[in-house]
Amino acid sequence: MQKDNEPIIEVKNVSKFFGEKTALDHIDLSIRKGEFVTILGPSGCGKTTLLRLIAGFQTASEGEIRIGGKEITQVPPHKRPVNTVFQKYALFPHLNVYDNIAFGLKLKKMPKDVMEKKVKAALKMVGMTDYEYRDVNSLSGGQQQRVAIARAIVNEPEVLLLDEPLAALDLKMRKDMQMELKEMHKRLGITFVYVTHDQEEALTLSDTIVVMSEGKIQQIGTPTDIYNEPVNCFVADFIGESNILNGTMIKDKLVRFCGKEFECVDEGFGENMPVDVVIRPEDFYIFPVSDAAQLVGKVQSCIFKGVHYEMVVLCDDYELTVQDYHGFDAGTEVGLLVKPMDIQIMKKERTCNTFEGKMVGENRVEFLGCEFDCLSENIKGSVAAGDAVEVEVDFEKVNLEDNASADMIEGEVKFILYKGNHYHLTVHSDWDEDVFVDTNDVWDNGDRVGITIPAEAIRVMPAKADGNVN
Amino acid sequence: MKKALVFFSSRKSWTLPYLIFSIVFVIVPLLLIVVYAFTDENGHMSLVNFSKFLAHPEAINTFVYSIGVAIITTLGCILLGYPAAWILSRSNMGYSKTIIMLFILPMWVNILIRTLATVALFDFLRLPLGEGALIFGMIYNFIPFMIYPIYNTLQKMDRSYIEAAQDLGANNFQVFWKVVFPLSLPGISSGVMMVFMPTISTFAIAELLTMNNIKLFGTTIQENINNSLWNYGAALSLIMLFLIAATSLFSTDSKNDSSQGGGVW
CATH class of the missing domain: 3.40.50.300 (P-loop containing nucleotide triphosphate hydrolases)
Known part of the structure; x- marks a missing residue:
């Protein structure tokens, strides 16, 4: 061309x-x-x-x-x-x-x-x-x-x-x-x-x-x-509309999301790997409940958009956006089907927050410019005060608060991704590191938030050998 | 009672004091100038004052000389003020505010005191008073009125015009002459209004900085009126007013028609 x-x-x-x-x-x-x-x-x-x-x-x-x-x-x-x-x-x-x-x-x-x-x-x-x-x-x-x-x-x-x-x-x-x-x-x-x-x-x-x-x-x-x-x-979120969901790649060409297993065409991710699944709203087939349905759900809302109807369907716990030429009234039980070709699998960029930190005392660790308590059973290997460590925190364990108190680290919500049943937020902290948070609360882009991390959510391990030795 | 209330609360009525003020202090005096200019000492209608002006080469010379001084002062202010305004518009905010302040600061001192200080300075430096000192004093006194409007237009100018010109192949020199300068003409034009007109009628600066050796038109008017030659003085004032009105029309014209380049100056 x-x-x-x-x-x-x-x-x-x-x-x-x-x-x-x-x-x-x-x-x-x-x-x-x-x-x-x-x-x-x-x-x-x-x-x-x-x-x-x-x-x-x-x-x-x-x-x-x-x-x-x-x-x-x-x-x-x-x-x-x-x-x-x-x-x-x-x-x-x-x-x-x-x-x-x-x-x-x-x-x-x-x-x-x-x-x-x-x-x-x-x-x-x-x-x-x-x-x-x-x-x-x-x-x-x-x-x-x-x-x-x-x-x-x-x-x-x-x-x-x-x-x-x-x-x-x-x-x-x-x-x-x-x-x-x-x-x-x-x-x-x-x-x-x-x-x-x-x-x-x-x-x-x-x-x-x-x-x-x-x-x-x-x-x-x-x-x-x-x-x-x-x-x-x-990219999936920015270009067009899409349903982005957490999934698990069970093996090549088989992926699990929304509590069901689906055939797909992607391979090479490894077995039982967490992945992101993208399905465009127009790629769902929507029809009255039948044996062909892969997912069964209830229509939450239906809006006429000119060429097509846009419906939100609740399947188990997941809200899915579906576009079709035929509209189903809110409250209708419907079946959904998606072809293997139309399931796009993406490798997860990360599965939990990882920070560089330092032990400052027994069961006390410093990262993100603040000191946090941690539990001794969550400390792997032997670390003494002053040692550089790596800290892991799961997305859903991080709490966001409206009003930050003085000893809390603050940040700004800069990217929001709806994952069907929860929001995945990227919060840019004042320490200049990003904190990723899974939450059910609704936040807006640009919101100032206080970030707290409970002691039991913090996993500490010795920094990797090539890490900083300060 | 109610009517009076309505009258005093309407916006129109608020202009009343200003209206009275302008009638008493602007319109009536102007009319008096016109009446005096067209009458002789005995109060008869005549054009004797104007024929006196045309018959006196001395008065005409002073007139032409004053215009010359005003033009030189204005040009001097543009030549010195434009680069200053340009530099100020380009430097960062805090810094340029300070410099502008320094330019405007002398304006807080009365013009007579400032001019007397200039005389003292010239004495101290053993520089002769005269034509050179006069031009210096004029430019020194009036340059802030030129810098400020030019600075204002340059500062508000959208940077994308400059970038567009560069993008189309203009080097820095061409960017200035083909885009920045023509777009700053409105600023120059209001600067000229604020410098040229007052310089024609100044007399204090001329008296002090030339030891009364050089007469400007303002001085002539002042002398005539001091000597109770009211009618002749009024006629001279009227001539000057006409000149000022003409320049101001000229300036507004070039402002509206900036697309033609407005290259009068």
């Missing part, structure tokens, strides 16, 4: 720090010529920073960026073969449409007649013929966006960078512009690097999607790969 396989942009081991904060953490990315690449992630994930490093408005703290084989990490923006479409357009208010588009060409000292032809061609490309002498402030948001695109493509860059260009437009206009951008990409044949937080936009437009979170690339792949085979819970 690609005309050319040689990479045009290579980002090698690039990091960017703003003071203490790490915006980008060892990014490696290679973009092929002519590709439509979307960098997708929630706000604050570093996607805009990555684009700005490629455009040259900021320089990388570490690593190397190459465009067309040339090293350009420190090259100022005006010498790079890229042009940018800015989120808020950034059209020059003191120039009219023609002069805005001709800005780059004038700097290149292009002859007047050639310039006029090019500007007209660019205007035609974005469907704005006859707007040359309009004041940019008199244009609507969509028209300004078109002028901004024309201003960038008229310079015939090798790469067009787009920083959330459609974010300020209304839904209808956004959909139209998406189609036009895709069409434009086909006609121009140049590389598009597109930044957005809108997963639907990314799936619609791209050849390749780069999913980012917290300064790291989570997954790179085609839209279908990313949707059907997310590599971790973050």
